[in-house]
Amino acid sequence: MPRLDAITLKQLRTLNAVASQGSLTAAAAKIGQTIPAIHSQIKNLERAIGMPVLLRPPVSGRMELTAEGTEMLLAAKRIEGILSMAGDQIRARASGKIGHVTISVVSTSKYFAPNLVRILSLGDAEVRIALRVGNRESVISDLDEGRCDLAIMGRPPRVPMVQSIPLGAHPHGVILPPDHPFAQEDGFDPALLVQETFISREEGSGTRVLMQRFFDRFEEGPVAHIVEMESNETIKQAVRAGLGIALLSLHTVHEELEQGRLALLRGPGLPIVRHWYLVWPAQVERSIAAKRIAESIDALSGTFLPGAVSG
Structure with missing residues (x-):
């Protein structure tokens, strides 16, 4: 039977180092220990x-985790996340606050999340708020590993178990250069649209999946030519330069559309409306500070979203 009371934080941190570095030698260098100490x-x-x-390679190569090692590594990451959050709480209270709240957000929400934090901080000076920005996968990891109190994202994950409340609409559309022929039309021909060069995020990203689902509705088939770029900002600049068109969150191009620097494709099925959600781990008791901030975000009724009409 496993003797869980014999497991130490030092052992888990050593496992984390070996898993990340791939060998005992590299792990020893990373955390400043001898190889015999790592082995022990x-x-x-x-x-x-x-x-x-660990699965030790017969001659050379990277060490891999067993199924049991994978479970221990996940436990190590969760413990480190909880300890990090505890440290944040202690520092916040030492400075006279009632607590610290970390909000993890997907990268698309960076167009409104900083302003939301400003609104929350002005409305509740007793809570210190920190923001973490990443892709969907990293936000889910933050929720799973205890590195955030709250998260803002699109569709809530199935794993880990979470609770969520909707915050507001999240429209997506096809953006065009202002002088593009489609920009002057009130509809579009799917047969012509699929022949366009589409600039997109990587395979598996939220907007890429949404784009593929959008074109699945047409008999003409998938897009003929896709150029991948690593960020929404780069995609916007590429569209403005006439390198192609793109399906993006309209919250990322709100200013460009208002100023006429980009245009929007009009037609049936557009814009595609999804929703933003406030999410938190279902099996973790939220702190008083986290509950207060969640209630404050909910009370704003999405007025912090780009293009939203307040009051």
Whole structure:
């Protein structure tokens, strides 16, 4: 039977170092330990759980985790996340606050999240608020590993278990250079649209999936030519330069559309409306500060979203 009471934080941190570096030697250099010390920590961890945590390559190559090692690594990351959050809470209280709240947001929301934090901070000076920005995968990891109190994202994940409330509409549309022929029309021909060069985020990104679903509705088939770019900002500049067109969150191009620097494709099925959600782990008791900030965000009724009409 596993002896979980024999597992130490040092053992888990050593496992994390080996998993990230791929070898005992590299792990020792990373955390400033000797190779025998690293080996000893791993052996003690394996004795405690009664199973190997690493698959050692026969000659050379990267060490990989066993299924048990993967479970221990996830536990290590969750513990580190909880400890980091505890440190934030202690520092906030030491400075006279009632608590600290970390909000993790997907990168698309960076167009409104900083302003939201400003609104929240002005409305509740007793809570210190921090913002983490990443892709959907990293936000889900933050929720799973205890690195955030709240998250703002699109569709809530199935794993980990979360609770959520809708914050407001999140429209997506096809953006064009202002002088594009489609910009002057009130509709579009799908057969012509699929022949356009589309500039898109990487495979698996939220907007890429949404674009593929949009074109699945047409008999003409998928887009003929896709150029991948790494950020919404780069995509916007590429569209303005006439390199192609793109399906993007309209919250990322709100100013450009208002100022006429970009145009919007009009026609059936557009814009595509999704929703923003406020999300938090279902199985973790929220702090008083986190509950207060969540209630404040909910009370704003989405007025912080680009293009929203307040009051």
